[in-house]
Amino acid sequence: MDQLTPEVVDAAEGLWSHLQAFFQNLLVPWRLYQLVGIVALILLAWLAARLASPLLTRFLRSRQGWAKWRLRLGLMINRRLRLIFFALFAWITVLIMGELTLPSRSQLIALAAVVSTAWLAISFLVRVIANPFLRKIVTWGAWIWATLYFLGFIEPTSNMLDSIAISFGEFRLSALTVIKALVITGLMIAGARFLSRVVSGRLATNKDISPSMRVLTSKLLQITLFTLAVIVGLRAAGFDLTGLAVFSGAVGLGLGFGLQKVVSNLVSGVIILLDKSIKPGDVISLGDTFGWIEELGARYVSVVTRDGKEYLIPNEDLVTGQVVNWSHTNNFVRLDLHFGTAYEDDPHEVSKIAINAAMSVKRVMPQRTPVCWITGFGDSSVDYVLRFWITDSEGGLTNVRGQVFLALWDAFKKKGISIPFPQREVRVLNDKIAVSDGNSVPPRPEFVTSD
Structure with missing residues (x-):
């Protein structure tokens, strides 16, 4: 680390000399006036954004039939109104001053207009990055790079960051290399994600490919693109x-x-x-x-x-x-319903009524006729099973069973078919029963089951 100290010192001195020269140039009277003009443009842009934001918000809320991408673009513009107005006012000022005076008298305002325009372009371009955290890192990194580039601080800042490094044998890792790796890899991953979404969208609309193969192809494509993005990004950064x-x-x-x-x-x-x-x-x-x-x-x-x-x-x-x-x-699903009717009802007639009732439900397949069979003779009823088919199981099973049961109920009521159920009667055998001590006890009930 001691061998790197002179490099760090030299790089820091170079960066400091550039900063001194930059601030000394600002002390020229006309540039001080331009700084005051930039502050005035900032205040004017803030006031214009305060007035325009409610109007734009109401306009977007009234656009009910607009596509989602248009509404998202409107929201992005609404959030960046101050930067948009500042860049617009700055360029207008530069054009007006270019006509009235020397170009050098508006050089600083033109620099502010260029930097703000670059920031605005970056803000819209990074929207292709889906991950919010990664998008924020790329945004701030691009803003810093654009600012340093237009101010002329790229070379001294790069030298400073490159001088801050650690070495493991022949391997040297500097702060500049790490930043390059993060930026390039982030951009590569964002590009891979965007390309993957485009290809996945195309695959989703291709009816010649089965759904499983669409998903498999999409997953393999994502893994391949992300792996290449990381490898190419690290290699481009010098790793x-x-x-x-x-x-x-x-x-x-x-x-x-x-x-x-x-x-x-x-x-x-x-x-x-x-x-x-x-x-x-x-x-x-x-x-x-x-x-x-x-x-x-x-x-x-x-x-x-x-x-x-x-x-x-x-x-x-x-x-x-x-x-x-x-x-x-296939989509064919068979459902079974169990029910019972009284012994007085004709089983042949019951089967026909049950089949017709099931056929009256829309979700029951007409191509496969329902069947109804006797499954046994119970204690109080003749037991049946009604079997029918559906093709839309994603629509639910309980609801179609309920619809068929309701159809059976209505058909049996109309045809006079009874559905038996156990009944209990309570009979009192005597009014009172005498006991040996002369006292009486309440009547003893007897429970009798009758069907």
């Missing part, structure tokens, strides 16, 4: 990755033992996508959970139930456990 091979292998081995469940879920997710046993849109039952597949993730599967709950089921549970996939090979 020698060959020296990290042994270290990364040891770290990978340790992570493999510590993250067995995570790795198992990742591998299970790939297996699910390859064997096509479960795909987005399928209706499944796993234990007490019944719903449809909303999304196939790298570690879990998102299952949405009829009541709006979203369960995140690990991929390993779907591979090793017993899963009922109601729409694996």
Whole structure:
């Protein structure tokens, strides 16, 4: 570290000399007037933004039929009104002063206009980065770089950051290298994410590819693009990755033992996508959970139930456990309803009425005629099972059963078919019973069951 100290001192002196020269140039009278003009433009931009923001907000709220991207663009503009007005007023001032006086008299205001315009352009361009934390880092880094570039401080600042370094043998790591690695890798990851979303959107609209293959292709593309983004970003920043091979292998081995469940879920997710046993849109039952597949993730599967709950089921549970996939090979689902009628009712007539009642429900398949069979002679009723088919299990099972039961109830009421149920009668055998001590006791009831 002692050998690097002179380099740090020289770089710091170079940066300090540039700062002194910059501030000395500001002491020229015309530039002091320009500084006052910049402060006035800032106040004017703040006042204009205060007046325009409520108007723009009301305008955006009244645009009910607008696309989401237009509304988001309007919100972005509303949040940056002060910077927009300042850049606009600064450029107008530069143009006016260029016509009235020498260009040097508006040089500082022109510099402020250029920097504010660069900041504004960066604010809109970084919106392609989806991650908020990464977007904020890239935004501030780009703002600082643009400011230093237009002020002429790039070279002395780079020398200063490059002088702050540590060495391990032949490997030298400086602050400038770390910043370059973060910026370039962040931009590469943002580009990879944007490209991945575009390709995934194209795959989602391709009907020739199965849903499982769409998800698998999208996941493999994301892994490939992100890996290349990290490698290319580090290489572009000057990192020698060959020296990290042994270290990364040891770290990978340790992570493999510590993250067995995570790795198992990742591998299970790939297996699910390859064997096509479960795909987005399928209706499944796993234990007490019944719903449809909303999304196939790298570690879990998102299952949405009829009541709006979203369960995140690990991929390993779907591979090793017993899963009922109601729409694996086709969408046909058979449902059974059990009911009973009185012995006085004709079983042939009951079967016909039950079949016609089931056919009257819209969700019941007309192509596969329902059937109704006697399953036994009970204590108080003749027992039947009514079987019918549906093709939209994602619409729920309980509700279609309820609709068929209501249709049976209405049809039986109309045709005079009775549904028996056990009844109990209480009979009093005598008014009172005498006992040996001459006292009387209340009547003894006797419970008799009659059907």
